[in-house]
Amino acid sequence: MMRIGVIGCGNMASAVVIGIHKSNPEVEFLTYTPSQVRAKNLAQEVKGAVVSSLQDFEKVDYLMIACKPQQFSSLAKELEGLDLSKLTLVSIMAAVPIEKIQMALKSKNVIRLMPSMPMQVEEGISLLLASDGLQKEKMADFSELLKGSSVIFECKSETEFNQLTVLTASGPAYVYYLAEIFEKQLLDWGVDKDAAKQLAIQLFKGSSLFMEASTLSLNDQIAQVTSKKGVTIEAIDLFRSSSIGQNIKTGVERAFQRSLEIEKAIESEIR
DSSP: OOEEEEEOOSHHHHHHHHHHHHHOTTOEEEEEOSSSHHHHHHHHHTTOEEOSOGGGGGGOSEEEEOSOGGGHHHHHHHTTTSOOTTSEEEEOOTTOOHHHHHHHHTOSOEEEEEOOGGGGGTOEEEEEEEOTTOOHHHHHHHHHHHTTTEEEEEOSSHHHHHHHHHHHTSHHHHHHHHHHHHHHHHHHTTOOHHHHHHHHHHHHHHHHHHHHHOOSOHHHHHHHHOOTTSSHHHHHHHHHHTTHHHHHHHHHHHHHHHHHHHHHHHHHHHO
């Protein structure tokens, strides 16, 4: 039986663990948080076990590091004295490169994983990046665990991993933001709260399914819904002339730059 240790049981870690559990119920999870509260909640949901000591993780197959990037230095000190060299470490931390994880935890076997929240409903995206020299079987086995809950994309470099993170992992927040705008418009028109939310969600759900089923480019799909001097093109023309698309791209780029700032700050702590 495969055993996965989980340090940190926040939203992203929970999305991964729950997603894996749904398609791989035989995997055993050992969870840990300092207060044990969130560890207990997650363990109950996936029929796992809570551990009270970090030493219990020395015998797992994979050890998932899911603390906040700013907490990694403190965690590394707590893990000093443990032999992690034979484990495969799976980091869900943003902005912490593989080299720094290897240095701090004294293990060469590292996988960076960046999940997305929709993994909980088996519709996520998982970015993966493996350390040089990691056994192909280790990467393949872990990737297989994720296939039931997400689309897998293996990155070629730390830069690509960090860039895609602000789109695939942060992206659901952008989608929720846009959905909220439409929900508020419906509320302004007098639609009741529950119906407004349902309509906004269905708009994105149905459109996503149609995008996936269609062989047309996204631009051609826009053209399918619009017509010259029609209703829809009025909104699209305004969106384009007011640079909404460019503002979204700028926002994503700012998120990427912020990740670089965090990475630089963490590097100075780990040296």
